[in-house]
Amino acid sequence: MLRGIGAWIPDGEKGSTLRVALFITCFNDTLFPETGRATVEVLERLGVRVDFPLEQTCCGQMHFNTGYQREAIPLVRRFVDVFKNYDAVVAPSGSCVGMVRELYPMAAELAHDKRLAADVEELAPKVFELSEFLVNKLEVTNVGAYYPHRVTYHPTCHSLRMLKVGDAPLKLLRAVDGMDLVELPEAKECCGFGGTFAVKNADTSIAMLSDKLRHVLGTEAEVCTAGDNSCLMHIGGGLKRQRAGVRAVHLAEILASEATEERK
Amino acid sequence: MEIKAPDAFSGGKTPSFEESARESLADAQLRRNLGKATQTIRAKRAVAVEEMPDWEQLREAGRALKSRTLRHLDEYLLQLEESVKRAGGQVHWARDAEEANGIIAGIAKSHEAKEVVKVKSIATDETKLNEHLESEGIEAFETDLAELIIQLAGETSSHILVPAIHKNRSEIRELFMQKLGARDLSDDPPDLANVARLYLREKFLKAKVGISGANFAVAETGTVCVVESEGNGRMCTTLPPVLVTLMGIEKVIPTWRDYEVFMQLLPRSSTAERMNPYTSFWTGVSEGDGPQEFHLVLMDNGRTEVLDDEIGRQTLNCIRCSACLNVCPVYERTGGHAYNSVYPGPIGAILTPQLVGIGKPGSDSLPYASSLCGACYEVCPVKINIPEVLIHLRGKVVRHKQDEGGIKGKLDPENVAMKAMAKTFSDRRLYEGAQRAARIGQWPLARGGAIHRLPGRLAGWTEARELRPVPEQTFREWWRSRNGSAEGPGS
Numbered sequence: 169m170l171r172g173i174g175a176w177i178p179d180g181e182k183g184s185t186l187r188v189a190l191f192i193t194c195f196n197d198t199l200f201p202e203t204g205r206a207t208v209e210v211l212e213r214l215g216v217r218v219d220f221p222l223e224q225t226c227c228g229q230m231h232f233n234t235g236y237q238r239e240a241i242p243l244v245r246r247f248v249d250v251f252k253n254y255d256a257v258v259a260p261s262g263s264c265v266g267m268v269r270e271l272y273p274m275a276a277e278l279a280h281d282k283r284l285a286a287d288v289e290e291l292a293p294k295v296f297e298l299s300e301f302l303v304n305k306l307e308v309t310n311v312g313a314y315y316p317h318r319v320t321y322h323p324t325c326h327s328l329r330m331l332k333v334g335d336a337p338l339k340l341l342r343a344v345d346g347m348d349l350v351e352l353p354e355a356k357e358c359c360g361f362g363g364t365f366a367v368k369n370a371d372t373s374i375a376m377l378s379d380k381l382r383h384v385l386g387t388e389a390e391v392c393t394a395g396d397n398s399c400l401m402h403i404g405g406g407l408k409r410q411r412a413g414v415r416a417v418h419l420a421e422i423l424a425s426e427a428t429e430e431r432k
Numbered sequence: 433m434e435i436k437a438p439d440a441f442s443g444g445k446t447p448s449f450e451e452s453a454r455e456s457l458a459d460a461q462l463r464r465n466l467g468k469a470t471q472t473i474r475a476k477r478a479v480a481v482e483e484m485p486d487w488e489q490l491r492e493a494g495r496a497l498k499s500r501t502l503r504h505l506d507e508y509l510l511q512l513e514e515s516v517k518r519a520g521g522q523v524h525w526a527r528d529a530e531e532a533n534g535i536i537a538g539i540a541k542s543h544e545a546k547e548v549v550k551v552k553s554i555a556t557d558e559t560k561l562n563e564h565l566e567s568e569g570i571e572a573f574e575t576d577l578a579e580l581i582i583q584l585a586g587e588t589s590s591h592i593l594v595p596a597i598h599k600n601r602s603e604i605r606e607l608f609m610q611k612l613g614a615r616d617l618s619d620d621p622p623d624l625a626n627v628a629r630l631y632l633r634e635k636f637l638k639a640k641v642g643i644s645g646a647n648f649a650v651a652e653t654g655t656v657c658v659v660e661s662e663g664n665g666r667m668c669t670t671l672p673p674v675l676v677t678l679m680g681i682e683k684v685i686p687t688w689r690d691y692e693v694f695m696q697l698l699p700r701s702s703t704a705e706r707m708n709p710y711t712s713f714w715t716g717v718s719e720g721d722g723p724q725e726f727h728l729v730l731m732d733n734g735r736t737e738v739l740d741d742e743i744g745r746q747t748l749n750c751i752r753c754s755a756c757l758n759v760c761p762v763y764e765r766t767g768g769h770a771y772n773s774v775y776p777g778p779i780g781a782i783l784t785p786q787l788v789g790i791g792k793p794g795s796d797s798l799p800y801a802s803s804l805c806g807a808c809y810e811v812c813p814v815k816i817n818i819p820e821v822l823i824h825l826r827g828k829v830v831r832h833k834q835d836e837g838g839i840k841g842k843l844d845p846e847n848v849a850m851k852a853m854a855k856t857f858s859d860r861r862l863y864e865g866a867q868r869a870a871r872i873g874q875w876p877l878a879r880g881g882a883i884h885r886l887p888g889r890l891a892g893w894t895e896a897r898e899l900r901p902v903p904e905q906t907f908r909e910w911w912r913s914r915n916g917s918a919e920g921p922g923s
């Protein structure tokens with residue numbers, strides 16, 4: 169299972185000496201701690217020594233994307249300070265990683281801060297969404313998971329179009345033991361979450377969600393998974409309101425499930 | 433003609449996107465018409481694009497050509513003026529919509545035209561040319577089939593390319609029977625087209641002045657180009673003795689050769705065709721053939737302001753193909769009218785607020801009419817990073833509210849909440865305190881493992897979605913307990 173790690177580690181280094189930080193995201197830290205626990209479990213199972221710098225808070229995505237960009241700049245600085253000395257930063261959230269990799273340069277520009285821009289340029293390529301870290305960097309697809317359920321996967325927009333994680337999540341899911349993976353029709357369509365869009369344009373957001381739910385229910389899956397708890401909170405919240413009997417579960421939690429152990 | 437609803441370009445107060453979208457979303461027939469139409473065009477476009485092995489290079493070429501042209505726009509415009517004049521045409525410069533309308537009305541009046549025919553042109557919709565001409569006693573007839581339909585219905589366009597996308601054929605049949613006096617009409621598209629053709633032919637032959645927009649104009653030769661599907665544009669630009677073309681200044685391209693790129697990008701992106709049925713080119717005036725008088729009106733109307741904005745200026749790359757509308761999950765559900773502008777969909781959400789200026793409540797809501805899913809950027813043939821521009825414009829809207837909104841802007845509840853949250857996130861102890869407070873503070877809301885109703889502005893969330901309560905233990909609390917009471921290895 170540790171087969172792939174060597175390919176990525178620079179000469180003479182080992183997985184245990186590599187400095188990998190977990191960026192949990194404020195959203196998961198507060199609302200979905202089980203996703204964080206699952207992420208740690210998967211990484212440690214693969215021999216990665218995970219650090220969790222406690223000074224981390226929020227990447228500033230909500231502020232930045234809603235237009236409160238001056239307010240986001242101190243959060244950008246904070247993120248860079250907390251994480252800049254790591255070899256890699258892993259987060260179980262496509263959209264927060266998207267913020268760091270794609271929008272931090274814009275924030276540094278707005279701040280007219282050349283040093284920040286340089287720091288961002290150095291740090292951004294080292295920040296990974298969980299599935300791309302596992303598949304592209306560690307070159308692992310089978311993480312030894314067992315999950316005996318019918319599952320459908322929603323590729324969230326930021327993972328798909330901003331980070332271009334491609335089929336990394338599907339590769340991981342296909343290798344999960346005991347799982348019945350069913351394709352989601354019109355999978356690439358946005359679920360309608362969109363951060364503050366879900367509240368500001370609640371009607372449109374709900375209209376988009378209702379089409380997504382129709383497709384999810386059509387697969388007869390018991391579980392809808394994705395790489396982002398924000399979209400999952402939206403999809404799962406809709407499923408729950410409809411009493412649909414279908415759960416929304418983060419990819420990391422599926423990957424952390426094992427046959428022998430009790431479910432976390 | 434009926435009075436149209438105020439839109440972002442008519443200067444009045446327009447409703448916000450949210451307000452208008454709510455109405456459109458409730459219209460089941462509209463949802464069905466739009467859903468079917470956009471899904472069909474979307475699928476066809478994907479096929480037409482997949483045929484091209486060099487599509488990505490073409491997109492990059494289109495982007496590069498446009499941005500280079502925009503960098504030297506002043507030079508290319510002067511060159512265009514010279515070329516058009518050399519070919520026997522006349523060139524007019526219009527600072528804004530009012531000037532453009534005045535110039536066009538003046539030309540029509542100098543020929544004592546009471547009726548003019550028009551080929552579909554969004555630029556003339558932007559200036560509200562038809563209304564202006566009407567106020568001067570000149571009637572304008574739209575000759576594009578879809579434009580005719582919405583003109584007869586007294587409505588406004590809801591799509592750049594398929595203006596009547598919100599109507600189905602039985603609705604069109606009724607309209608033609610009512611307004612054109614057609615009888616025993618079926619709802620077969622060829623029958624519908626025939627009725628319109630009969631009506632329009634007469635107009636073409638009578639009109640002294642034809643009015644068009646332009647897809648491109650070549651600086652090198654002065655050649656103007658209109659790309660269309662029906663052939664009505666061809667008649668409009670050839671039958672009347674006088675032709676007036678209104679064009680935004682960003683439509684100029686440097687050389688004839690540049691068509692090579694754009695004529696591959698545009699038809700496939702817009703109608704999913706390898707080549708559209710009618711592409712008309714004309715260079716000034718040719719004696720004894722076609723219009724004997726040609727006027728080109730070059731209009732700014734806010735475009736130089738857009739050019740001034742480093743991130744926003746890519747918006748002017750747009751070739752109005754409407755691919756971004758057809759893939760947009762928001763547009764697909766709300767339709768074009770919710771954008772309250774002649775430019776709907778993702779391109780409208782970035783173009784309208786820039787053209788009319790930030791600080792207008794109606795158009796300030798447009799950059800927020802997106803979930804930032806990025807589907808538009810993926811298809812745009814000239815690679816406009818629409819999500820990036822949307823985010824940039826949101827920043828401008830907020831800064832405008834904070835800096836120029838006075839006390840009201842500062843006390844705006846969203847502003848207050850966002851500032852408080854930013855402060856919380858800037859300090860670990862405040863952040864951890866807020867996590868604990870959220871857990872305790874939610875108790876009046878949480879019941880049976882879910883929050884069913886949120887208060888105030890957040891109520892939109894719980895209208896259709898449950899909210900999960902804050903769990904007993906945050907991740908960091910777990911981490912700390914796992915690693916003993918120590919701070920953890922990373923801090």
Ligand code: SF4
Nearest residue numbers: 750751753754756812
């Ligand atoms: S923004 Fe791009 S996709 Fe949209 S209409 Fe313009 S050129 Fe086409």
